[in-house]
Amino acid sequence: MTEQKKKFPLSPTTHESLKKMMDEASRKDARWQDGKTFSLVFYPGEEAAQVQEEAYLRFFFENGLNPSTFPSLRRFETEVVAISADLLHGDGNVVGNMTSGGTESILCAIRAAKEFALEKHGLAQSPDRERLPFLPEMIVPLSAHPAFDKAANYFGIKLHHAPLRNDFRVDVEAVKNLINENTILIVGSAPAYPHGVVDPIEELGQLALEKELPLHVDACVGGYILPFVDQLGYPIPKFDFRVPGVTSMSMDLHKYGYVTKGASVVLYRNSDLRKKQYFIYMGWPGGIYASPSIAGSRSGGVIASAWAMLHFMGNEGYLKMAKAVMEAADKIQQRVEKIDGIHIVGKPDACVLAIGADKLDIYGIGDELSIKGWHIDRQQNPASLHFTISYGNTPHIDTFLEDLETAVRKMRKLSFHKISSRLTVGLVRRASKILSPRAMSRITSKFGKQKKKGLPKRSAAMYGMMAVLPNKGDLNEIIRNMLDGLNRMD
Numbered sequence: 040m041t042e043q044k045k046k047f048p049l050s051p052t053t054h055e056s057l058k059k060m061m062d063e064a065s066r067k068d069a070r071w072q073d074g075k076t077f078s079l080v081f082y083p084g085e086e087a088a089q090v091q092e093e094a095y096l097r098f099f100f101e102n103g104l105n106p107s108t109f110p111s112l113r114r115f116e117t118e119v120v121a122i123s124a125d126l127l128h129g130d131g132n133v134v135g136n137m138t139s140g141g142t143e144s145i146l147c148a149i150r151a152a153k154e155f156a157l158e159k160h161g162l163a164q165s166p167d168r169e170r171l172p173f174l175p176e177m178i179v180p181l182s183a184h185p186a187f188d189k190a191a192n193y194f195g196i197k198l199h200h201a202p203l204r205n206d207f208r209v210d211v212e213a214v215k216n217l218i219n220e221n222t223i224l225i226v227g228s229a230p231a232y233p234h235g236v237v238d239p240i241e242e243l244g245q246l247a248l249e250k251e252l253p254l255h256v257d258a259c260v261g262g263y264i265l266p267f268v269d270q271l272g273y274p275i276p277k278f279d280f281r282v283p284g285v286t287s288m289s290m291d292l293h294k295y296g297y298v299t300k301g302a303s304v305v306l307y308r309n310s311d312l313r314k315k316q317y318f319i320y321m322g323w324p325g326g327i328y329a330s331p332s333i334a335g336s337r338s339g340g341v342i343a344s345a346w347a348m349l350h351f352m353g354n355e356g357y358l359k360m361a362k363a364v365m366e367a368a369d370k371i372q373q374r375v376e377k378i379d380g381i382h383i384v385g386k387p388d389a390c391v392l393a394i395g396a397d398k399l400d401i402y403g404i405g406d407e408l409s410i411k412g413w414h415i416d417r418q419q420n421p422a423s424l425h426f427t428i429s430y431g432n433t434p435h436i437d438t439f440l441e442d443l444e445t446a447v448r449k450m451r452k453l454s455f456h457k458i459s460s461r462l463t464v465g466l467v468r469r470a471s472k473i474l475s476p477r478a479m480s481r482i483t484s485k486f487g488k489q490k491k492k493g494l495p496k497r498s499a500a501m502y503g504m505m506a507v508l509p510n511k512g513d514l515n516e517i518i519r520n521m522l523d524g525l526n527r528m529d
């Protein structure tokens with residue numbers, strides 16, 4: 040494939056033209072304003088959005104890199120961290136930092152756990168720290184976010200996926216059996232993204248104490264909603280700093296905090312742990328370089344927006360949004376249980392849930408919903424559709440449920456499309472048995488290219504195909520090419 044090239048613009052483009060070009064560019068973007076995206080966008084309503092936008096613009100050019108230059112940002116960040124720690128029942132010792140998102144919060148916590156372990160082994164200052172005498176390992180639930188796999192990959196840590204119980208919560212006994220002398224961290228999610236269930240954090244906490252290991256609780260999606268769902272009277276198991284043994288937590292402001300993207304918080308039980316997250320380099324001719332998180336320069340806008348949003352809403356405001364969201368989630372659950380052929384996967388603890396099907400083609404149902412403009416994630420093992428219900432979705436739940444019922448009815452009548460997608464999957468399955476791996480990869484890479492300009496409207500065949508591919512290596516390559524294609528000029 041030849042790379043297409045776009046030249047650096049020689050002459051300026053007018054503001055007016057840029058606005059037109061942006062309108063044109065976003066013509067096919069998801070219509071999140073109509074409440075049709077589940078996850079990706081968390082919209083708190085016009086007034087709260089405006090408060091954040093103004094805060095952002097007010098600190099648009101400021102940099103959160105050096106806290107002594109902008110005391111305002113330092114103050115905002117420490118307050119955001121302190122009040123977030125309070126929400127998760129941290130005492131006065133709980134400290135943390137703002138980061139760019141859940142992934143960075145998780146990377147920070149794992150970096151801290153690794154440094155903690157090295158220190159325990161007397162290796163932290165060792166000149167040999169690049170050639171450790173042992174390979175650090177961590178144990179995360181199979182349902183944990185891939186950010187943990189990413190961290191393991193980045194930091195040279197061996198990762199064990201602990202299996203889930205029948206209720207999709209991690210099997211603590213299995214976690215226990217995976218612990219060995221190289222283990223540096225165990226993990227639980229509150230809730231885990233795929234099925235919206237909270238892992239048995241109290242049991243994990245017991246285990247962590249017993250084995251003297253750190254325990255990270257990933258509350259990226261739950262951190263700013265579970266406390267309010269709890270206040271509303273729903274039964275939420277203890278998942279935060281109330282649980283002995285929990286040493287660090289991640290919680291995303293840019294999810295149920297309804298803050299603009301690029302905002303999350305990582306928290307530690309005490310500042311000894313947090314210090315392990317920091318990076319300091321003394322030898323640079325440019326001066327002593329000290330950086331708390333992974334980012335260097337940081338937008339002042341995001342920090343100010345987060346601070347403004349938390350104060351603008353307060354407990355009362357977030358509680359109101361959580362109430363609307365839980366009413367919507369309850370409505371979806373109740374209706375889905377009444378629709379023949381589909382069901383809620385497991386028993387979600389709050390408003391993140393998955394819908395599966397027994398005999399119907401659930402991806403086909405997803406395709407029908409996509410055609411109506413809904414943006415829904417597809418999951419595997421078991422096949423299901425994923426929903427993160429947030430405030431922006433709440434006025435549109437009835438429309439969604441109508442569309443869902445229509446989609447299910449359509450799938451029940453074995454439509455031509457379904458037969459054809461079955462045929463495709465069947466053909467690939469048979470072909471995979473007789474063709475050489477190279478020939479298979481040629482076929483599948485063709486498939487990868489077809490997806491270059493975003494996913495096709497009907498993707499059931501693709502997902503079915505991925506499930507039958509004989510060799511996951513092929514799949515890895517297809518996806519690598521697809522990502523590469525997405526980041527390239529059309």
Ligand SMILES: *Cc1c(COP(=O)(O)O)cnc(C)c1O
Pocket residue numbers: 139140141142143184186228230231232257258259260291303
């Ligand atoms: C979203 C999410 C993350 C990662 O957060 P990003 O902000 O996308 O980096 C991690 N864990 C869970 C449970 C999540 O839902």
